[in-house]
Amino acid sequence: MTAPLLAVRGLRAVFPTRRGLLRAVDGVDFDIAAGEVLALLGESGSGKSVTSLALMGLLPPSARVEGEVRFQGRDLRAMDPASLRSLRGDALAMVFQEPMASLNPVLSVGRQVAEALVAHGRADRRAAKARAIELFGEVGLSDPARRYDAYPHELSGGMCQRVMIAMAIACDPALLIADEPTTALDVTIQKQILALIDDLRRRRGTAVLLITHDLGVVAENADRVAVMYAGRIVETAPVSALFAAPLHPYTRGLLDSMPDLDDEEAVLHAIPGQVPDLAALPSGCAFAARCPRSSDRCRAEAPPLVDHAPGRAARCWHPLA
Amino acid sequence: MTALLKAEGLTKHYRLARPRLLSPRPVLRAVEDVSFEIAEGETFGLVGESGSGKSTTARLVLRLIAATAGRVEYRGRSILELPARDFRPLRREMQMVFQDPAGSLNPSYRVRDLIEEPMIVHRTPATARERAERVAALLAQVGLDPSHAARWPHEFSGGQRQRIGIARALAVEARLLVADEPVSALDVSVQAQILNLMRTLKDQHGLSYLFIAHDLAVVKHMSDRVAVMYLGRIVEQAPRAEIWRRPAHPYTKMLIAAVPRARVPDHRAAAVPPGEIPSPVAPPPGCAFHPRCPARMAICAQQAPVAKEIAPGHVAACHLY
Numbered sequence: 264m265t266a267p268l269l270a271v272r273g274l275r276a277v278f279p280t281r282r283g284l285l286r287a288v289d290g291v292d293f294d295i296a297a298g299e300v301l302a303l304l305g306e307s308g309s310g311k312s313v314t315s316l317a318l319m320g321l322l323p324p325s326a327r328v329e330g331e332v333r334f335q336g337r338d339l340r341a342m343d344p345a346s347l348r349s350l351r352g353d354a355l356a357m358v359f360q361e362p363m364a365s366l367n368p369v370l371s372v373g374r375q376v377a378e379a380l381v382a383h384g385r386a387d388r389r390a391a392k393a394r395a396i397e398l399f400g401e402v403g404l405s406d407p408a409r410r411y412d413a414y415p416h417e418l419s420g421g422m423c424q425r426v427m428i429a430m431a432i433a434c435d436p437a438l439l440i441a442d443e444p445t446t447a448l449d450v451t452i453q454k455q456i457l458a459l460i461d462d463l464r465r466r467r468g469t470a471v472l473l474i475t476h477d478l479g480v481v482a483e484n485a486d487r488v489a490v491m492y493a494g495r496i497v498e499t500a501p502v503s504a505l506f507a508a509p510l511h512p513y514t515r516g517l518l519d520s521m522p523d524l525d526d527e528e529a530v531l532h533a534i535p536g537q538v539p540d541l542a543a544l545p546s547g548c549a550f551a552a553r554c555p556r557s558s559d560r561c562r563a564e565a566p567p568l569v570d571h572a573p574g575r576a577a578r579c580w581h582p583l584a
Numbered sequence: 585m586t587a588l589l590k591a592e593g594l595t596k597h598y599r600l601a602r603p604r605l606l607s608p609r610p611v612l613r614a615v616e617d618v619s620f621e622i623a624e625g626e627t628f629g630l631v632g633e634s635g636s637g638k639s640t641t642a643r644l645v646l647r648l649i650a651a652t653a654g655r656v657e658y659r660g661r662s663i664l665e666l667p668a669r670d671f672r673p674l675r676r677e678m679q680m681v682f683q684d685p686a687g688s689l690n691p692s693y694r695v696r697d698l699i700e701e702p703m704i705v706h707r708t709p710a711t712a713r714e715r716a717e718r719v720a721a722l723l724a725q726v727g728l729d730p731s732h733a734a735r736w737p738h739e740f741s742g743g744q745r746q747r748i749g750i751a752r753a754l755a756v757e758a759r760l761l762v763a764d765e766p767v768s769a770l771d772v773s774v775q776a777q778i779l780n781l782m783r784t785l786k787d788q789h790g791l792s793y794l795f796i797a798h799d800l801a802v803v804k805h806m807s808d809r810v811a812v813m814y815l816g817r818i819v820e821q822a823p824r825a826e827i828w829r830r831p832a833h834p835y836t837k838m839l840i841a842a843v844p845r846a847r848v849p850d851h852r853a854a855a856v857p858p859g860e861i862p863s864p865v866a867p868p869p870g871c872a873f874h875p876r877c878p879a880r881m882a883i884c885a886q887q888a889p890v891a892k893e894i895a896p897g898h899v900a901a902c903h904l905y
Contacts, residue, residue: 306771306773307771419861422860449633449634449798449861450633450798450800450839450842450843451633451838451839451857451861452633452861453842453844454842454844454854454856454857455857457844458856476771476772477844478846479843479844479845479846481846482845482846482847482852483844483851483852484844503849506846506847516773517772517773520772520773520775520776521772521776521801521846522776522779522799522801522802522804522805523801523846524800524801524804524828524840524843524845525845525847525848526847530780531779531805532776533773533776533777533779533780534773534774534777535777537741537743538741538771
């Protein structure tokens with residue numbers, strides 16, 4: 264078996280705060296194969312976004328990051344800042360939730376894409392403009408030559424996200440990290456953007472780390488899922504297996520608490536309580552206080568991530584099924 | 585059916601600043617000729633994407649902004665032109681629940697003061713002691729610990745703050761709650777708690793809801809009847825089961841198809857909706873949806889369709905019918 268495109272081992276990100284150490288990411292392991300879409304699914308505070316920022320080396324200096332991040336065989340955590348910078352936006356690209364906030368408001372969107380091409384040595388100034396217009400066509404912006412001179416405020420949220428994707432794929436990345444890429448968009452536009460990302464993967468073989476809180480988005484767009492809760496992966500599974508029969512009670516709870524267009528439910532099965540304080544995590548399982556299956560053992564001892572079947576693992580003393 | 589609230593031809597135009605000296609002031613048509621009724625004890629859902637006018641409709645109904653045209657009847661009385669003094673006792677019965685509980689609760693008020701404030705404004709109950717008892721009872725009803733009355737809003741999580749917002753709306757014995765995206769800022773697991781709470785309170789207090797959300801599954805879960813808005817107009821209105829099983833308007837069909845589905849295996853392949861949502865400053869002529877519509881005909885670009893009843897209680901504004 265060939266080495267995965269990205270291998271993350273024992274990733275931790277801890278922030279010192281006035282209330283003590285905030286464990287945003289607490290020992291995360293996962294792999295992504297070339298051309299694969301892995302979804303990191305979680306609610307706010309689960310650590311999914313901090314995970315992506317940590318592996319790209321984008322956390323502020325106050326964060327204490329540990330662990331190993333191997334990308335195309337190289338250890339990103341051991342890389343000097345200059346080499347890491349030239350890798351980001353090149354073989355490793357990122358798309359964020361707020362396309363408007365991620366673009367420079369005083370530079371035309373075309374110039375921004377062209378500058379990325381020049382900065383990574385992919386084109387000289389003149390060729391960069393032509394290439395940027397080509398990329399705009401590829402991401403489905405209508406009238407790409409005219410869009411080159413548009414400013415972010417003149418474009419809709421969906422169009423700005425297309426610009427961000429054009430910039431991300433400008434250097435033909437091997438891995439695209441998409442952090443809630445459609446959360447700020449309307450549902451019909453969301454479908455367009457997700458179809459675009461899927462199309463890029465098919466044509467270019469780009470692997471995608473899709474970070475989202477939306478179960479429907481996971482179901483329709485990922486090959487595998489890693490469910491995060493309170494800084495840890497609590498379950499990993501192929502998408503169809505996860506939705507058919509989740510192993511972790513938290514995953515089950517998420518599925519049951521979601522209103523469903525295809526079902527008539529009088530009462531939603533809400534998960535009681537709320538996400539624990541990351542600066543004061545309990546010593547046992549972080550989900551124990553909200554879990555219908557919890558026992559004394561769960562409150563005393565944190566469960567390890569245990570393999571249940573090929574590609575399926577759960578961090579639970581009392582898994583379902 | 586006795587209508588608690590009746591909106592007829594509700595319209596809101598905003599005149600924008602001149603783009604250039606001496607050029608005419610553009611008009612943003614936020615809400616255009618919107619009519620609907622909410623029966624006593626009913627939940628009426630308004631769904632639509634950004635710019636559809638659903639939030640503006642909510643504000644018009646509550647007289648938080650002045651209508652350009654149209655009328656609103658509450659319990660048979662036309663309320664838009666009532667003098668403020670005569671409107672005040674009615675306003676007490678019509679309360680709003682906001683999207684962002686953090687932004688709508690004054691951070692310098694303790695929880696008990698936040699919930700007591702509407703009682704003081706409406707002078708009911710009259711004595712401080714009765715009001716304190718009522719605050720405690722309301723906190724218990726929305727699932728919060730009455731002993732937390734002395735805490736500040738920032739000490740609560742998002743879901744708890746939304747509970748405070750609901751307690752505040754119920755403080756003066758509201759009959760109609762206008763809830764504008766009440767759960768869209770919350771995580772899935774907490775969202776289910778709030779939706780369940782709203783349904784329980786509705787039964788206990790005999791409330792009616794105008795329930796606004798962009799999430800179709802949430803609207804479907806909550807509503808007895810649903811109206812779909814697009815660019816300021818209601819394009820379709822029907823009982824809940826009818827609109828999901830037999831959507832008539834091509835926009836409703838597109839919207840439903842665009843929602844990612846966790847439990848429909850082949851849904852991934854559903855058609856990608858074309859086009860962008862047009863600007864409400866320059867809506868397309870005729871039917872505003874025609875540029876994106878897969879079923880458009882010649883007439884659609886020329887003439888706005890009139891709303892027609894296509895089945896009992898099922899109204900669509902489309903030239904197909």
